[in-house]
Amino acid sequence: MQILKDEVKRSICTAALAEFKQHGFLKASMRQIAEAAGMTPGNIYRYFKSKEDLFGELLQPVYEELTMAMGTIKQEIDGSLCVEVKDHLSFLRQIDATLIRLFRESSTELNILLNLSEGSEYRAVKGDLVTLVNQIMLDVYGTMSEVPGMLSPREQASARMVASTIMESICLILRENEDGDMIKMLVDELLFMYSVGIGEKMRLRHT
Amino acid sequence: MQILKDEVKRSICTAALAEFKQHGFLKASMRQIAEAAGMTPGNIYRYFKSKEDLFGELLQPVYEELTMAMGTIKQEIDGSLCVEVKDHLSFLRQIDATLIRLFRESSTELNILLNLSEGSEYRAVKGDLVTLVNQIMLDVYGTMSEVPGMLSPREQASARMVASTIMESICLILRENEDGDMIKMLVDELLFMYSVGIGEKMRLRHT
Amino acid sequence: MQILKDEVKRSICTAALAEFKQHGFLKASMRQIAEAAGMTPGNIYRYFKSKEDLFGELLQPVYEELTMAMGTIKQEIDGSLCVEVKDHLSFLRQIDATLIRLFRESSTELNILLNLSEGSEYRAVKGDLVTLVNQIMLDVYGTMSEVPGMLSPREQASARMVASTIMESICLILRENEDGDMIKMLVDELLFMYSVGIGEKMRLRHT
Amino acid sequence: MQILKDEVKRSICTAALAEFKQHGFLKASMRQIAEAAGMTPGNIYRYFKSKEDLFGELLQPVYEELTMAMGTIKQEIDGSLCVEVKDHLSFLRQIDATLIRLFRESSTELNILLNLSEGSEYRAVKGDLVTLVNQIMLDVYGTMSEVPGMLSPREQASARMVASTIMESICLILRENEDGDMIKMLVDELLFMYSVGIGEKMRLRHT
DNA sequence: GATGAATGAGGGTTCATTCAT
DNA sequence: TATGAATGAACCCTCATTCAT
Incomplete structure (x- = not known):
């Protein structure tokens, strides 16, 4: 019995x-x-x-870090008044940075957590992230809307869509790539596209 | 209580x-x-x-229409020389229009076909769509690249990412919305963001 | 309702x-x-x-004829004393003739009865025929044995084997051939081989 | 009660x-x-x-031995020119000996292999044996025919019948007897009957 | 007389989980 | 601590048979 319990557990x-x-x-x-x-x-x-327990034990740390980071960002959002577009982008980038950091530390776990947890208790994690991003987006839209703070159903749906697709896209990038640097590059590019696109879109709407 | 065959089949x-x-x-x-x-x-x-047969009978019509539309678009792409950016966008919009039309007719079926067909003979459909979009993207990048036709690995990965995320995002929109008009609006907005974003990005890179 | 009951039954x-x-x-x-x-x-x-009932109704006539013919032959065997070899052969030929006649009248039914009735109540028919032929064989052997009427276990087993293989062979011929004349020819040839062979065998044993 | 794996497998x-x-x-x-x-x-x-795997594991050894022995015999047949009747008989006896030896080692398995393998990958084994015996028979008939080498359809059918009935009969003997010595005796007797019978038959035809 | 929808018991097979050893 | 044999419920599927219409 030279194999220690921890070693077995790790294997x-x-x-x-x-x-x-x-x-x-x-x-x-x-x-x-x-x-x-x-x-x-x-x-x-x-x-x-x-099986659930084993699954949980593997993903718990990543899940907690993610949850914690999301909580922090959420507090910042709730606490900040009169946010500007670039601030919103900074929130996005915080989320982005969190995901990428977690990915560098635990790429497989994060991938599983976000993309392969169907059927487990973690199945909703991606949705939670979307909800958070959505909150940011609602602020962005709210700021830019003609009647600030009042969003039409269309605008709400649009914000929700942007939140979902951004998160889904980031998950996809994590899913289909192994290299951390490549992932960072692609996520950056993605956010760049979204932001410049969103900026252009908003500018065009108000002129 | 004798129920008619069709009624049972429908149920x-x-x-x-x-x-x-x-x-x-x-x-x-x-x-x-x-x-x-x-x-x-x-x-x-x-x-x-x-089970496969039941699955197939539900999805076959949508699948055929989708395949046919994709075939047409592919032919147009392969047939057109010296394409311009706006042409690429038109290809994207064709795909977009096809999906939206199909969605109006058979929302659940299209959703299942694209997102829930793992394990069936239709499992590759979304991948095929991504491949098609990727082909368009490679042309876009190829046109805009400093050395036209020669894409660096990074550029290739970027094009692939854009193709994947666009398709994934459209699928997501289809998945999370029921109303046809809403879907059309959201997909338009998505493509708008992507296109303006891509344009900006390319313009910035070359100045 | 212009289709009569009998017509339906026949179909x-x-x-x-x-x-x-x-x-x-x-x-x-x-x-x-x-x-x-x-x-x-x-x-x-x-x-x-x-299913059993349907099966039975199809095979009943052939089965009855076969059973009746077998009964007659059995009675003749039991009733005749001091039978000679050629008489035994005549019994075999009677069985043979019965089968071939039945085959000419109801080839498919007989084929099914003898070769394809496993799982039904008729599964034992072939065995019954074998038992009858065996009875004849036991007489043949008994007559030819050194101590008439007393058969060694070996001789009993031999008789049993001959009975079984003859019947099995006839069934096989019925199974693999469609043409009545061909069947008659082949069965004749089979019996000829068996009889001449048996005769030779017996003659050789006693010299 | 922990039962050893092998014991379970055996059961x-x-x-x-x-x-x-x-x-x-x-x-x-x-x-x-x-x-x-x-x-x-x-x-x-x-x-x-x-189920197939279980079936196969039971029959594989017997099947392989049988196949190997048949291959050897086939080569001898193909390799020998101007064979005589007694040589043919020796081929038959080789097949006979092979089956009996296999039966002594694995009576039930051989029985299943030859008679109860319908629906499995071994379903053709008996037919293969028949084909082999038929090849021998065609040679026998060819040698004895008036125009050597040219067999009439009737003669071909006859040869085929003999091949089938011999194999079927041997299978039957294996099926209905348990004792190896008894089986050997019965098969010998069967072949003896067939051979002497065939010899007589041929002799009679040519005088 | 005929329909054909429906049943129910059975087929082979898989797999997370338990427990005597 | 570790084994691995064993379970039991579920999987997809088939088919003789029944019965309301």
Whole structure:
């Protein structure tokens, strides 16, 4: 018994991470994980109560950091009055930076958390991020609207769309790329497109 | 109570559509569909040969229309020389228009086809659309590049990202909205943002 | 309602015969039969109580004729004392003739009865025929044995083998040939081989 | 009560062998096998990938030996010119000896392989054997024919019949007897009858 | 007399999970 | 601590049979 408990646990996590990344939560197989970890399925249950539990333990740290960062940003948003466009962009960039930092630290976990958690308790994380970005967007639109603070349903839907597509796009970039620098570059470019586009759009509307 | 065959078939389709929309092809359960349609599972097989067949019968029309439209657009792209930026946008708008028209006719089906068809024979549809858009993007980038026709790996990755995120975003809009006019508006806005953004970006790079 | 009941019944029988011939009792499908008969499965059950019943009604006549002929032959065997070899052969030829006559009248039914009735109540028919032929063989062997009437286990097993293989071979010929004359020829040839062979064998043993 | 893996596997094989012997491949039920082996169906799949796999693992050794022996015999046949009748008989006896040896080692398996493999990948084995014997028979008939090498359709059908009935008869003997010595005796007797019979038949035809 | 929709029990198979060892 | 055999519920699917119409 020279294998310490922690070492075993780590090997399970490593195997599970790979399996979840490849097949997502729902289609991941406990047997595969056990095999890859060099043990039998039953033993996993000495370390984790269930598939959900194992999944949770892997993603919990990333999830918490993400939640915390989102909480901070949310507070800043709620606390700031008379925000300007570039401030909004700065919020976006904060989110962006958070995601990229998390990605650099835990690329696989973040990828799984955002893109492969269907069927688990984390399935809503992406939606939460969207909601946050949406809040920013509503402010942006609110500032630029003819009647500040009063958004038409169309404008609300538009803001929601922008929030969703930005988040979805960032998730996609995380999903389809492995290299951290490449991801940073692509996300930057994405935000650049959105921002300049949004700026142009707004300018055109008011002239 | 003798129910007419068509009525039963329709009730199966309704139930199946709902089940597929909620769980996707892979996780949809024939038992659930049967229950929702008010019958036993075996009876479904009087109307449809298999789960795949049921899935196919629901999506086939939308799939064919989409494929046909994509084929036409592809031919136009391949056939046109010395394309200009606005032409590229017109291609995008054609794709956009196709999707929106299909969505007006069969919103749920298109949604399932693009977002929930994993595990079925239609699993590649979204990827095909991305590939098509990517082809357009490569032309756009190629035209604007300093050395026309020669794209750096970064530029290629960027084009690929734009293609993917545009398609993903359109899918998302289709997924999260029910009203056809709203969808049209949001997709227009999305493309507007992307195009003006891309234009700005390119202009800035060359000055 | 211009289709008389009998006509419908006959069309069911025709379809059933074909299906049973092709797939045997066990794998025959009531749906297929109904379809081939131009009706729905349920209707068959107005004419026949079950698959077994339908099967039985098709084979009953042939079965009865066969049973009757076998009974007659059995009586002759039991009634004749001090039978000679050629008489035994005549019994074999009677069986042979019976089968061939039945085949000429009802080739498909006999084929099904003997070769494709597994799973039905007729599954034992071939065995019954074997038992009859075996009885003849036991007499043949008994007559030729050194101690008439007393057969060693080996001789009993041998007789049993000959009975089985003859019947099995005849069934095989029925199974693999369609033409009545060809069948007669082949069965004759088979019996000729067996009889001459048996005769030789016996002669050699006693010299 | 932890049972050793091999013991369980063996109990599955035992149960499966009995089930396949009783119902054949197609109608054998995995649930029945599981019950007979004292477990639930799912557990069988820890030991065998599928019904086909289980079937194959039971029959593979016998199948391979049979195939190898048939290959050898076929080569000898193809390689020998101007064969005589007694040589043909020697080929038959080789086949005979092979089957009997295999039967001594694996009676049930051989029985299943030859008689109960419909629906599996082994379904053609008996037919292959018949084809091989037929090849021998065609040579026999060819040698004895008035115009050597030219067989009338009747003669061809006759040869085919002899080949089929011999193989069918040997299978039957294997099927209905358990004792190896008894089987050997019966098959010898069968071939003896056939050969002497064939010889007589030919002699009579030419005088 | 005929329909055909519907059932229910069974088919092979998968897999997260449990537990005696 | 670790095993891995075993379970049980679920999966998709088939088919003889029934019965309201």
